[in-house]
Amino acid sequence: MHILPKSQRKLAVFLINMDSAKKRLADMNARLDALGLKAERIAGVNGRELKYPIPEFSEISYMLMHGRRTSPPEIGCYLSHVACANKFMEGDADIALILEDDVVFEDDFLDAIDEAVLNGSDWDILRLTTVSNGRKFPFRPLSNDRSLAVALTREKGSGAYLVNRRAGKWISKLIPMRLAYDIAFDLEYLSGLKAAFIYPLCATQDADGESQIQNNLRIYRLPRWRYFTVLPYRAYLETSRFLLRGIRLLVAKAKVAMEGGKTNAVSAGN
Template sequence: MNVKIFLINLDRSTERLEKAAQQLNRLNVPFERVSAVDGSKLTGAEIDAAFDTEQAERRTAYNLTIGEIGCYLSHVECWRRIITDKLDFAIILEDDLVLDDQFPHAISAIEQFTHSNEWDYIKLANPFKKRPYQTRTALDRFTLVDYPKAPTGTVAQAVSFQGAETLLSHRPPFFRAIDVDLQWEWELGIKVQGLVPYVANVSDAESEIQQMAQRKDLKQRRWTKLKESIKFKLKKASHR
């Protein structure tokens, strides 16, 4: 099976790369570093091509920070590599991660599942607000689960060839942060699932995205946020 592990890492974040590499090497997991898109170095034209300001102002609580735009584009690059390299799937990691010793076994479980099943996107972490899930399929020592609403955070996930192809047919341009966008899975044409117990978490270090710009400092469109929350619940119910 053709599988790769991609580690997203900013060129200037050498310490993060070292810490992430130490964990992967300890677990004997080979990886390929993907140079992250530095949002602070994007030109106005590049931002305009990637970020749909009109949709953001109409449908989100705030416009994305430059760090969030760079983060989304870094994942887009990984999706493109899945297609270019003709991978069955890839594990996409961000460098502020903490890996569980069961991480290699999770990769093996997904490989086994892929032999006889189609899937799009599997979350390997739920680092922030804990999200409930429904049990779906037992995979060795893991369980594949469905979510009423997918967890936020993109520190670790598996993306199939089919999933990458579908995602790239819809994005970019984008207007939400990537983890929020994935919650609106019907708009992206994919199904987001999870593998539990989770095998990754985020470190205590402040993320590069937070260092570039703070989401909490942005002006919030509270009425838009409320409308979209109601819309999400109605749309999610109709797609179950």
């Protein structure tokens, strides 16, 4: 447990790491030590060792909504993130930093997340990495030329992110699995939650250039004709994401503008 110096909020740090990935663990702990952070290791779930079917995974929904056969690596990743949320909800921390073990941090990482926590009313999920390059729309300036920003299109990857207790509770209930994790938790807007990025990013993913999840996912794809259920669902998600996050972006910008107006009024009065 850490106390963030500016916001004074209690931060728990969870690191997902497979038992076989000992070098990744050592490297990640060294990078965290440089920031003055200690993480609680959460043993990554090895989806290839599970005996299917399992109640935590809906195979039929996964095929219809995601368009893949049962993918043990994605199932293991999903259940590992849910395990982090469960662990967070068992404790009394205000905020959780959830990490995969291939993240590299910028020098101002801790300052950036602390300042974002000071503006915690702007988000429930704060994404710190992405493997996509979609445009981010800033709405609240932070220090070091960073901002809180909203993405209007799908963003892949779940290497590093912050969640408050509202989002932690939501993630802990994302069972049974119906989608890959980075898709499922990119749908926060459908549950009335707010997501934001720190942008430019204060961390990057895939430190060693080799993903333990994404490799060879092609073998789990269904024939193209089976996508007759997936494509309409994806179209619905993209449309709803653009509309709902777009509205949220406008509201967030208006809120920041109003706060700036009040600050200027107070300064003028003094």
